[in-house]
Amino acid sequence: MADIKNIRNEIDAVDKEMAKLFIKRMDLSKEVALYKQSVGAKIEDKQREEEIVAKNSLLIENDEYKPYYADFLNSNMRISKRYQKRILSGMTVAVSGTKGAFAYITAGKIFGETVSSPFADFNSAYLAAQSGECDLAFLPLENSFGGDVGAVLDLLYFGKLYINGIYEAEITQNLIAKNETKENDIKTVLSHPQALAQCGAFIEQNGFKTIETANTTEAVKAVAKSDDLTLAAIGSFEAAKELGLKVVRENINEQRNNTTRFVLLSRTKKKPSAFDDRFVLMFTVKDTAGALSGAISVIGEYGFNLVSIKSRPTREENHKHYFYVEGEGNIGTNSGEKMTEELKKCCDNLKIMGSFQNEKRV
Numbered sequence: 001m002a003d004i005k006n007i008r009n010e011i012d013a014v015d016k017e018m019a020k021l022f023i024k025r026m027d028l029s030k031e032v033a034l035y036k037q038s039v040g041a042k043i044e045d046k047q048r049e050e051e052i053v054a055k056n057s058l059l060i061e062n063d064e065y066k067p068y069y070a071d072f073l074n075s076n077m078r079i080s081k082r083y084q085k086r087i088l089s090g091m092t093v094a095v096s097g098t099k100g101a102f103a104y105i106t107a108g109k110i111f112g113e114t115v116s117s118p119f120a121d122f123n124s125a126y127l128a129a130q131s132g133e134c135d136l137a138f139l140p141l142e143n144s145f146g147g148d149v150g151a152v153l154d155l156l157y158f159g160k161l162y163i164n165g166i167y168e169a170e171i172t173q174n175l176i177a178k179n180e181t182k183e184n185d186i187k188t189v190l191s192h193p194q195a196l197a198q199c200g201a202f203i204e205q206n207g208f209k210t211i212e213t214a215n216t217t218e219a220v221k222a223v224a225k226s227d228d229l230t231l232a233a234i235g236s237f238e239a240a241k242e243l244g245l246k247v248v249r250e251n252i253n254e255q256r257n258n259t260t261r262f263v264l265l266s267r268t269k270k271k272p273s274a275f276d277d278r279f280v281l282m283f284t285v286k287d288t289a290g291a292l293s294g295a296i297s298v299i300g301e302y303g304f305n306l307v308s309i310k311s312r313p314t315r316e317e318n319h320k321h322y323f324y325v326e327g328e329g330n331i332g333t334n335s336g337e338k339m340t341e342e343l344k345k346c347c348d349n350l351k352i353m354g355s356f357q358n359e360k361r362v
Contacts, residue, residue: 025076025080026080026083029080029083029084030083030084030087032080032084033083033084033087033088034087036084036088037087037088037091037135038135038266038267038268039162039164039266039268039269039270040093040135040136040164040165040264040265040266040270041164041165041270042110042111042165043081043084043085043088044081045275047275047357048275049074049077052073052077053070053073053074056069056073057069057070057073085112088111088114089114090115091111091114091115091135091136092114092115092116092117092133092134092135092136093107093111093114093115093116093117093134093135093136093137093138094117094119094124094125094126094128094129094133094134094136094137094138095107095116095117095118095119095125095137095138095139096118096119096120096121096122096124096125096139096140096214096215097118097119097215097216097217097218098118098217098221098242099116099118099217099238099239099242100216100217100220100235100236100238100239100240100241100242100243101118101215101216101217101235101236101239102140102169102171102216102236102260103138103139103140103262104116104118104217105169105236105238106138106167106169106260106262106362107138107262109169109362110138110167110362116138117133117134118217120214120215120218121214121215122139122149122151122152122155123151123155125137125138125139126139126152126155126159126161126265129161129265129266129267130159130160130161130267132267135266136164136264136265136266137161137264137265137266138262138263138264138265139152139155139262139263139265140152140194140260140261140262140263141153141166141260141261141262141263142260142261143171143194143197143198143258143259143260143261144255144257144258144259144260145197145198145253145254145255145258146193146194146195146197146198147197148310149194150312152263153310153312153324154312156263156265156282156324156353157282157312157314157322157324157351160267161265161266161267162265162266162267162268162269162270162353162354163263163264163265163280163353163354163356164264164265164266164270164354164356165263165264165354165356165357165360166261166262166263166264166278166356167261167262167264167360167361167362168259168260168261168262168360168361168362169259169260169262169361169362170257170258170259170361171198171253171258171259171260172236172237172250172251172253172258173191173195173198173199173234173235173236173251173252173253173258174234174235174236174237174240174247174248174249174250174251174252175189175202175232175233175234175247175248175249175252176220176223176232176233176234176235176239176240176245176246176247176248177223177229177231177232177233177245177246177248178223178224178226178229178245178246179244179245179246180229181229181230181232181246181248183248183249185229185230186206186208186230186231186232186248187208187209187230187231188208188209188210188211188230188231188232189203189208189209189210189211189231189232189233189234190210190211190212190213190219190222190223190231190232190233190234191210191212191213191216191219191233191234191235192212192213192214192215192216192218192219193212194260195216195219195234195235196210196212196234198253198254198255198258199234199252199253199254200254201254202249202252202253202254208232216233216234216235216236216239217235217236217239219233219234219235220233220235220239220240220243220245221243223245224243224244224245232248233245234252237250259361269352269354270354270355270356271332272330272331272332272336272355273332273355274330274332275357276330276331276332276355276356276357277328277329277330277357277358278326278327278328278329278355278356278357278358279304279326279327279329279330279331279336279352279353279354279355279356280324280325280326280327280353280354281324281325281327281340281343281350281351281352281353282322282323282324282325282349282350282351282353283295283322283323283325283343283347283348283349283350283351284314284320284321284322284323284347284348284349285323285346285347285348286346286347286348288346291346291347292323294346295323295343295346295347296309298339298342298343298346299325299327299339299343301339301342302335302336302338302339302342303329303335304327304328304329304331304335304336304339305327305328305329306325306326306327307326307327307328308324308325308326309323309324309325309326310323310324311323311324312324322349328358330355331352331355332355340352
């Protein structure tokens with residue numbers, strides 16, 4: 001029978017080597033955290049974690065040890081994530097609207113304790129990330145009922161930030177007023193144009209006048225500051241609570257499944273990974289017959305599925321438009337590289353905006 005003292009000495013030697021590897025792993029985790037900070041990626045990636053456990057468990061030939069090794073791997077990743085979250089606790093995300101704005105609420109769900117820095121409008125939030133005042137910008141891209149947020153599309157095309165992810169969140173609009181206001185008193189509602197559009201049927205049914213604001217929280221603030229009891233705002237429950245107002249009517253948006261897609265932006269382009277399955281391109285086309293259809297054909301010829309195409313005026317020439325294209329597939333592959341090279345032949349100002357995993361519902 002082996003000497004227990006010798007066995008323990010061998011375990012101590014193994015633990016000593018594991019300590020060195022632990023330090024190395026944590027150093028690498030820090031590098032990953034800093035990279036994720038630069039591109040605005042989430043700390044949690046459950047799909048990748050599951051794949052790592054499945055792949056690395058194959059290294060263990062003893063079936064009896066495999067479940068314990070899986071626990072070991074999960075424990076390592078849990079510790080790494082805790083360390084990364086601590087490193088990133090000072091990261092700032094620029095959003096349009098203060099606490100209670102839908103972008104602020106959604107950013108909090110994604111980044112947890114990361115600081116959301118509020119700005120008055122989309123442009124200010126975008127420029128804060130572009131200048132380095134904030135690490136990231138988190139802006140609404142499209143609503144399932146109200147459609148595209150044109151001002152944000154323009155910022156994407158004319159600005160310098162890259163897309164590092166798209167997230168979808170359910171949006172519930174509410175009618176908000178001062179505590180003394182009765183529903184029958186309300187004559188005018190204030191909110192962002194998107195929110196007003198989402199609640200168009202309710203507004204028309206009640207005969208309300210409308211006033212547009214930069215965002216929903218600005219509307220709620222305006223009502224809070226006003227002595228006019230005929231005014232109400234459309235916004236979130238959180239905004240009403242934050243400013244001491246009451247929700248007169250809940251869930252007034254016309255579409256029950258009302259969702260908004262938010263785009264996450266950073267100064268650094270994220271390198272395509274093996275897990276990416278979405279991409280965004282923006283471009284103008286050459287002034288030749290069939291240039292746009294040619295560009296669309298190129299995307300399909302290389303095996304990529306076009307899921308969305310939007311156009312906006314460039315404001316540089318009359319009737320000249322730029323195009324926002326969202327597609328399925330991994331453009332980090334050889335096919336993706338060939339596709340983008342081919343697109344340059346029929347496109348001007350081609351911008352590879354980002355490659356990322358398909359949007360997450362938050």
